[in-house]
Amino acid sequence: MTSIPSEHDTRTWNALAYVEEYYGGDSIPSDEVAMFQFCVETLRRDRRHYERMLDVGCGPTVHRLAPFARWVDEVHVADYDPRNLDHVRRWVAGSAEAVDWSRYVELTLRLEGYATPPAAVAAAEDRLRRLVTRTCACDVRRADPLGEETTYPLVTTFFCVDCITSSLRAWQEWMVNLLGLLDRGGRILLTALGESDGYPVGRRRFPSPHLTQEDLRAGLVAGGVAPASIRLRTAPLPSEERAPYGALGYVLMATGVRA
Numbered sequence: 523m524t525s526i527p528s529e530h531d532t533r534t535w536n537a538l539a540y541v542e543e544y545y546g547g548d549s550i551p552s553d554e555v556a557m558f559q560f561c562v563e564t565l566r567r568d569r570r571h572y573e574r575m576l577d578v579g580c581g582p583t584v585h586r587l588a589p590f591a592r593w594v595d596e597v598h599v600a601d602y603d604p605r606n607l608d609h610v611r612r613w614v615a616g617s618a619e620a621v622d623w624s625r626y627v628e629l630t631l632r633l634e635g636y637a638t639p640p641a642a643v644a645a646a647e648d649r650l651r652r653l654v655t656r657t658c659a660c661d662v663r664r665a666d667p668l669g670e671e672t673t674y675p676l677v678t679t680f681f682c683v684d685c686i687t688s689s690l691r692a693w694q695e696w697m698v699n700l701l702g703l704l705d706r707g708g709r710i711l712l713t714a715l716g717e718s719d720g721y722p723v724g725r726r727r728f729p730s731p732h733l734t735q736e737d738l739r740a741g742l743v744a745g746g747v748a749p750a751s752i753r754l755r756t757a758p759l760p761s762e763e764r765a766p767y768g769a770l771g772y773v774l775m776a777t778g779v780r781a
C-alpha cells in the first residue's frame with residue numbers, strides 16, 4: 523500500500539447528503555446527460571458483450587450502471603465505505619427506503635432510443651437489480667484493490683480515485699492499482715473531475731488533484747491502456763445547474779482498452 527494517505531475521510535462522508543447534493547435536483551444536469559451519452563455511445567461502438575463488469579467506488583449510487591445493463595451478464599460493485607454499499611444493497615433489494623434512481627434509468631432508455639412509459643422504466647430497473655450479483659469492499663490504495671487476484675473484461679469508475687486525494691502522485695499510483703483489475707483486452711470507462719481542487723458535500727470538502735486531460739491520458743497509459751484505444755471527452759459543469767459549484771472544474775470522460 524502507498525505511504526500517501528487518502529484524504530477521503532469516511533467519518534465525515536454523508537452518503538445521503540451526497541446523493542441529495544449531486545443527484546437530487548429537479549432535473550438531471552447537462553453534464554450527467556453528457557456522461558450517460560458517452561457510456562451509451564461507447565458501448566454501441568464496442569458492440570461487445572461482457573460476462574461481467576466491476577464498478578469501483580460506486581458510492582451510494584447505482585444509476586451509472588444503467589447504460590451497461592444491455593451489454594453485461596453480471597455487475598459487481600465495490601466501495602471502500604460499507605455504508606455506501608448498504609445503500610446499493612437496499613436498492614437492489616427493492617427496499618422502500620432505497621434512493622430512487624428511476625429518472626436516470628429513464629434517461630438511459632431515452633438515449634438508447636426506446637420509449638419510456640413507466641412500465642418500461644420499471645422493467646429496466648428490475649433487470650438492473652437482477653444483474654447486480656456482488657457488492658464488495660475495495661481499496662484502490664492496495665495493489666490488489668479487492669484483496670484477491672481477479673480481473674474483469676469491463677471496469678468502470680466514476681469520480682473515485684480523483685475524488686479521494688489532492689496528490690497527483692497518489693492518483694497515478696492508485697490508478698495503476700485500479701487498472702490492474704482489468705483483463706488484457708478489457709475496457710476501462712471512467713469519469714473524473716477536470717482541473718478541480720475538490721468538491722463539497724454539505725459543509726465538508728473533499729479533495730481532487732487538479733487533473734488535466736494529459737494527466738488522465740498518461741495515467742491510463744501508465745496502467746497499461748493502449749494509447750491508440752483511448753477516447754477522451756470533456757463536458758462543462760454548468761454553474762447555473764450545479765450552483766454554487768462552478769469552481770468544481772469540468773467533467774473528464776475517458777475510455778480505452780488494456781493492451
Ligand SMILES: C[S@@+](CC[C@H](N)C(=O)[O-])C[C@H]1O[C@@H](n2cnc3c(N)ncnc32)[C@H](O)[C@@H]1O
Binds near residue numbers: 580581583
Ligand atoms: C465522489 S464518490 C463517487 C461515487 C459514485 N461513483 C458517483 O459517481 O457518484 C467517491 C467514492 O470513492 C470511495 N472511496 C473512498 N476511498 C476509497 C478507496 N481507498 N478505495 C476505493 N474507493 C474509495 C468513497 O467511499 C466514495 O463512494
